[in-house]
Amino acid sequence: MKTIEPQQLLEQLNWRYATKQFDAGRKIPADQWAAIEEALVLSPSSLGLQAWAFVVVQDPAVREELKAASYGQSQITDASHLVVFTARTDVTPSDVDQYMDRIAKVRGVSPDSLAGFRGMIEGSVLQARDTAGRAAWTSRQVYIPLGVLLTSAALMGLDACPMEGFDPAAYDRILGLAEKGLTAVAVATVGYRSTEDGYAALPKVRYAKQDVVLHV
Numbered sequence: 655m656k657t658i659e660p661q662q663l664l665e666q667l668n669w670r671y672a673t674k675q676f677d678a679g680r681k682i683p684a685d686q687w688a689a690i691e692e693a694l695v696l697s698p699s700s701l702g703l704q705a706w707a708f709v710v711v712q713d714p715a716v717r718e719e720l721k722a723a724s725y726g727q728s729q730i731t732d733a734s735h736l737v738v739f740t741a742r743t744d745v746t747p748s749d750v751d752q753y754m755d756r757i758a759k760v761r762g763v764s765p766d767s768l769a770g771f772r773g774m775i776e777g778s779v780l781q782a783r784d785t786a787g788r789a790a791w792t793s794r795q796v797y798i799p800l801g802v803l804l805t806s807a808a809l810m811g812l813d814a815c816p817m818e819g820f821d822p823a824a825y826d827r828i829l830g831l832a833e834k835g836l837t838a839v840a841v842a843t844v845g846y847r848s849t850e851d852g853y854a855a856l857p858k859v860r861y862a863k864q865d866v867v868l869h870v
């Protein structure tokens with residue numbers, strides 16, 4: 655197994671920053687972008703349920719509309735790639751069926767052998783939470799792939815900006831998400847920093863490790 659050294663990891667995490675200004679002329683090569691999409695798919699989720707979809711928006715006209723719904727933030731149109739992290743607005747018994755079918759197919763087991771697991775999902779997701787509780791739960795899940803993307807991009811030398819500064823209802827309308835049972839939660843813009851972006855040189859503002867990493 656090929657691993658990276660701790661120092662290399664920290665160098666890349668110190669190198670990354672929430673990019674404010676992208677170089678609009680530079681595009682991420684297809685093989686690197688394909689790896690980012692694969693990294694999103696590989697993200698872990700609670701119970702493995704994957705109650706999400708990642709919407710990659712490359713249409714410039716749609717990106718202009720999204721920018722207007724994002725307080726005019728230039729990253730939305732200037733970054734090479736844009737991903738909208740969406741969560742399922744609800745989890746239904748048919749979603750659980752679909753997940754069970756997928757496990758049965760991938761692992762070559764009978765759906766009946768998954769009855770115990772299905773019961774656990776039904777109890778903890780469908781019965782123990784109401785619709786609003788489930789929506790809050792699925793929304794939280796998408797921050798994991800967002801984090802995976804940020805770290806993966808940094809390790810590949812790609813710049814990114816995580817973004818919550820947008821109007822989710824407008825995104826849902828522009829991207830037709832409601833009819834797909836999805837809602838926009840967060841955005842990541844990915845590409846290459848502009849040499850004009852002064853934020854790149856600012857020291858990171860973080861609390862001291864001993865104040866946030868507690869050892870018991």
Ligand SMILES: Cc1cc2nc3c(=O)[nH]c(=O)nc-3n(C[C@H](O)[C@H](O)[C@H](O)COP(=O)(O)O)c2cc1C
Pocket residue numbers: 670671672673674727815816817818819820840858
């Ligand atoms: C969930 C989330 C939402 C954010 N939303 C925005 C945003 O809308 N626009 C922006 O420029 N930066 C946004 N940021 C970037 C943060 O301000 C930035 O990550 C933080 O100040 C730490 O700085 P650094 O990432 O450069 O180290 C967001 C970050 C996170 C994690």
